[in-house]
Amino acid sequence: MITINKLTKSYKKFKAVDDISLTAKPGEITILLGPNGAGKSTTIKSIAGLLNFDGEITICGHRNKTVEAKKIFGYIPETPALYDFLTPWEHAQFIAKAYKLEDTWKQKIKDIFERLEIYDRKDKYVREMSKGMTQKLSIAVALLIDPQAALFDEPLVGLDPKAINEVLKIFEELKSQGKSVLVSTHIIDTINEVWDRAYIMDKGKIICDITREQLEGRDLKAMFFELTEGDAEECRQ
Incomplete structure (x- = not known):
């Protein structure tokens, strides 16, 4: 479970998250939505421990x-935090050593690499890989530790349709395993079929907290624009 309680983050006089x-x-698959400047990135970085x-x-x-x-x-993260002069396999070795994983990590990462179609590039330097490939590598090494809670920040950006479909399946599998999945995204259409709870942020505040059941057939994307563009006064649950 990922729990945020009364998170506030200010940059000098500007309150980014209130x-x-x-x-x-x-x-559950929980999604965090919001327009640019809503405070999503600050929230994500706070969860990840990158900010005070x-x-x-x-x-x-x-x-x-x-x-x-x-x-x-x-x-x-939205921008993969990888080492240009390490290969995908060397990234996996680094994570395995840092987390003291058992020897079975080699077969596990091989399976993940093959699933995400990057195994044939396992010995290439990261600097030689495309944006989509580095995104898939970032996902792969995060999954290697078998996390109980996972935070995905714009994970679908730069991926081709087949890879997007595979990542959505991964979300569903983590959910079925009882893991907590939090996804920050602006691609509402793509993730629309898999989410369970949605939080909508605007101007540093949560302006809507709604489950799929509470949506009752209404369109999440339409609600998002109504709320963030000021055409609706409240989140109707």
Whole structure:
């Protein structure tokens, strides 16, 4: 479970995130939506432990910056944080050593690489790989540790349709395993069939928290634009 309680983050006099709370529950796919400047990126970086903030963030009951939390947390950033002069296989070796994984990691990463169609590039330098390939590598190494909670920041950007379909299947599999999945995205149409709970942010606040059941056949994309463009006064649940 990923839990945010009263998160506030300011940059000098500008309050990027204003006292928000949200929960990504086990066995659910939770999505975070918002226009540019809504505070999504600040929220994501706070969860990942990359920023100082006021409030509390926990990963499966552990404060997000603790070693206990990091052991069970997978983070896929919007821009892959990889080493140009390491190969995909060397990235996997690095993660396996850092997390003290058992020898079975080699077969596991081979399976993930093959599934995401990057195994044939496992010995290429990252600097020689496309945006889509590095995105898939970022997802692969995050999955290698078998995280109990996973945070995906714009994971579908740069992927071809086949890869997008595979990543959506991965979301569903993590959900079926009882994992917590939080996805920050602006591609509502693509993820529309798999989400369970949606949080909509605007101007640093959560302006809507709604489940698929509460949506009752209404269109999430239409609701998003109504709320963020000021045509609706409230999130109707």
